[in-house]
């Protein structure tokens with residue numbers, strides 16, 4: 316079975332390389348409402364997920380379901396324009412498969428973005444947060460099952476999943492563009508429902524600043540695969556248990572789309588300054 320995963324990764328990477336020979340340095344996962352950035356790539360090659368072996372289709376709003384290779388700010392990149400989630404019924408192995416493929420293509424840095432609920436009371440709607448740690452409350456793990464040492468170690472260390480130098484670059488980008496880039500802890504749930512008040516209160520008490528339904532499985536795989544990781548959240552709704560309003564998926568996507576220019580500014584600035592990282 317572990318050979319099977321390795322072979323599947325190689326098969327998908329071969330299809331991509333046959334149409335796009337340049338080696339990416341940075342892999343991007345563009346989350347809910349944040350996919351637009353991939354429209355700005357130069358010399359781009361686009362693959363619908365269904366054209367790629369072993370990829371699963373994106374099924375939810377705000378996620379285009381394309382892998383885009385190209386150049387952004389002079390850096391060779393590969394991006395997932397939309398992702399899959401555990402709540403769609405996929406295993407975390409399936410959900411993180413494209414990260415494995417982007418690594419196999421050569422990417423050494425992983426920038427993961429998402430729309431998230433803001434638990435930290437200092438956050439405002441549309442704020443950008445650089446993740447400095449996470450809590451996995453999905454009760455699952457993408458590394459469950461046989462381990463292939465060619466992909467990473469059986470028991471990967473997780474003492475610092477997010478690269479401090481990349482976080483510093485993200486915060487520097489915010490200062491330069493005059494908007495806050497906070498640092499925070501992202502808590503991942505399986506979803507798909509948004510949380511009741513008692514859960515938001517509980518997550519706040521156990522140290523979360525943000526809550527969302529993605530990202531952590533991809534980060535675990537990125538760390539397992541030896542990548543340096545930057546996680547960026549856009550705060551789409553405020554999860555104040557004492558004054559909780561209704562939230563819908565459409566609103567989350569709409570707020571993320573509005574804040575996408577900030578996220579794009581951070582990513583572009585990080586890419587421009589990569590040598591300092």
Ligand code: HPA
Pocket residue numbers: 430431432433504508509510526527528551552554567
């Ligand atoms: N909870 C979980 N996931 C989310 C939220 C939330 O409040 N907002 C955006 N994604």
